[in-house]
Amino acid sequence: MKVEQISIFIENKSGRLAEVATALGEVEVNIRALSLADTSDFGILRLIVNDSEKAKQILKEKGFTVSKTEVVAIEVPDRPGGLAEILHVLDQDGINVEYMYAFVERCGGNAVIIFRFDEIDKAIHCLVERGFNVLEGERLYQM
Amino acid sequence: MYFNEEIETLPRQALEALQLKRLQGMLERIYANVPFYRETFTKNGINPGDVKSLDDLRRMPFTLKQDMRDSYPYGLFAANMEDIVRIHASSGTTGKPTVVGYTQKDINTWTELIARSFVTAGAHRGDIIHNAYGYGLFTGGLGAHYGAENLGASVIPMSGGNTKRQILIMKDFGSTVLTCTPSYSLYLAEAALEEGVDIRSLNLRVGIFGAEPWSESMRQEIQEKLNISAIDIYGLSEIMGPGVAIECQEAKCGLHIWEDHFIPEIINPETGERVPEGELGELVITTITKEGIPLLRYRTRDITSITYEPCICGRSHARIARMSGRSDDMLIIRGVNVFPSQIESILMQVEGVEPHYILIVDRKDNLDSLEVQVEVGERLFSDEVKHLQSLAATIEKQIKDLLGITCKVRLVEPKTIMRSEGKAKRVIDNRVR
Structure with missing residues (x-):
């Protein structure tokens, strides 16, 4: 039920993002979803890719600091209020969202949102119990 | 373990008597042989015979690094060039380097003091000493080299750089003692990791680190990462090179300065007055046995304190604290x-x-x-x-x-x-x- 995400520390200087993308392209790693959190000095690039081990390896070789994090991918009904329903149940159960971002592809007719929780197991339990579709990592990497 | 037990544990009274005798001889020598000192003494109305006690030293003039630069290259030498067997020079980050010369007796003193220092650090005959201090004009490489030979250890003259090869040799030759700068030891640890070598599991036992100031927390880091006992060694080319002072493995609390060859004083760098025992100030050293280039009250610009408290290792020589920096890189x-x-x-x-x-x-x-x-x-x-x-x-x-x-x-x-x-x-x- 958990999805593997890799995070990369990037200094705020020109060309660094391009170097990440190029390195991944060279070893034929495909980026499935991404988000960039930035400050004035540095950024954290978060990626979901089709082969996180390979991605991590090549980026470390290129001298980047890389870490793996577990996140959750949830299918969200593609209609007004779809996301609100999910956030509402999380709020009810007191689960804090550290950050979230949208997946590039759609799943059937629905959108996919990636969530990072501090209490990941509790969050999955809560969402499954309320009938939301939590996607398997394997399925996501191949989408 | 001592290299020279008699002198290393000499009671302070006897040590101070020896210092005074040697200091008086040194003052006569520089007055007779070095025009710079003769002029300075005359200008200040001082006679070499004025020094009747160690305390009288405080009334003598200082020697500055600038004085060495002004007399570049050989102006402060007290021996004839035919008696000088070795010349070293400092890195000279600002302007010209400072040049020092050694007679055969100076070299013998140096190798004795390095051997004493290495034993104090926990090294012994039969050790394989991996010497990664730079060889050349810098005193670190050759100083440690001949001292280690004098001790009866096997020296690997690695010099600096070529880090991959350092790791290969350290592993294959079974190095037991590492001598280099503290920052380079951490660089080696990092490089070993990249080479897939577990540096902690090698034969290394002791690291003798100097030539740059480092902190107690950096010692912990080095000891943890390399699985060795890390020892601070102090020296400067103007005075001799490495081996002027060293921590003992027993206490690792302050560096014993070899007082039978050097008289240390701690002064307030602003006023030039001595500060009380234990207080921070600039280290000033007088070399009392050197022939090549004896220096009177040399201002090292290194900031430290001194203690004459007895040490658990049994050595009677005073201890200076780990350098807290330099008064000029502050x-x-x-x-x-x-x-x-x-x-x-x-x-x-x-x-x-x-x-x-x-x-x-x-x-x-x-x-x-x-x-x-x-x-x-x-x-x-x-x-x-x-x-x-x-x-x-x-x-x-x-x-x-x-x-x-x-x-x-x-x-x-x-x-x-x-x-x-x-x-x-x-x-x-x-x-x-």
Whole structure:
């Protein structure tokens, strides 16, 4: 039920993002979803890719600091209020969202949102119990 | 274990009597043989015979690094050139290098003092000493080399650089003692990791580190990463080279300075007056046996304190504290005196911080600014911005609390701070361009 995400520390200087993308392209790693959190000095690039081990390896070789994090991918009904329903149940159960971002592809007719929780197991339990579709990592990497 | 038990444990009264006798002889020698000293004495109305007790030394004039530069290259030599068997020179970061010459007796003294120092550090006959101090004009390489031979150890004359090869040889030759700068030892540990060599499991037992100031927390880091006992050695080419003072493995608390050859004093660098025992000040050294280039009250610019308390190792020679910096590389930031080693100790206390940092001092709108660049390795990294920001804020607050200066901590990618194979460059001061 958990999805593997890799995070990369990037200094705020020109060309660094391009170097990440190029390195991944060279070893034929495909980026499935991404988000960039930035400050004035540095950024954290978060990626979901089709082969996180390979991605991590090549980026470390290129001298980047890389870490793996577990996140959750949830299918969200593609209609007004779809996301609100999910956030509402999380709020009810007191689960804090550290950050979230949208997946590039759609799943059937629905959108996919990636969530990072501090209490990941509790969050999955809560969402499954309320009938939301939590996607398997394997399925996501191949989408 | 002692190399020269009689002299290393000589009771203080006898040691001081020996010092006075040698000091008086040295004053006669420089007055007779070095025009610079003869003129200085005459100008100040001093006679070499004025020194009746060790306390009288305080009335003698200082020798400055500038005096050595002014007499470049051989002006302060007290021996004839035909008696000089070796010449070394300091790195000369500002202007001309300072040149020193050794007679055969000076070389013998040096090799004795290095051998004493290495035994004090925990090395012994039969050790395989991996000497990664630079060979050449710099005193580190050759000084440690001949001293180690005198001890009866096997020396591997590695010199600096070529890090991959250093690791291969350290592993295959079974090096037991490592001599280099403290920052290079951590660089070696890092490089070993990259080569897939577990440096902790090698035969290394003792590291003898000097030539740059380092902190107690850096010692912990080195001992942990290399699985060795790390010992601080002190020296400077003007006085002799490495081996002027060394920590004992028993106490690791202050460096025994070999007082049968050197008289240390701690002075207030502003007033030139001696400070009380235990107080910080500038180390001043008088060489009392040197023939090549004897120096009277040489201002080292190194900041330390001294204690004459007996040591658990049994040596009677006084101990100087780990150098807290140099009075001339001290940074003054918005009027606050800051030593890079102080910032280093703060950084090393933060969980996960690697000892790779650089201080960038600048002046914007007539206001000094300090930026501390810290590398983000895997142990520090988090996928959440708030964790990294709070890390930077924590370091900034620590520096503010302990040193009273506001700084900016900038997190940078690993390996972006230049690695040094000799003395680490810790400061970029853009104000002095």
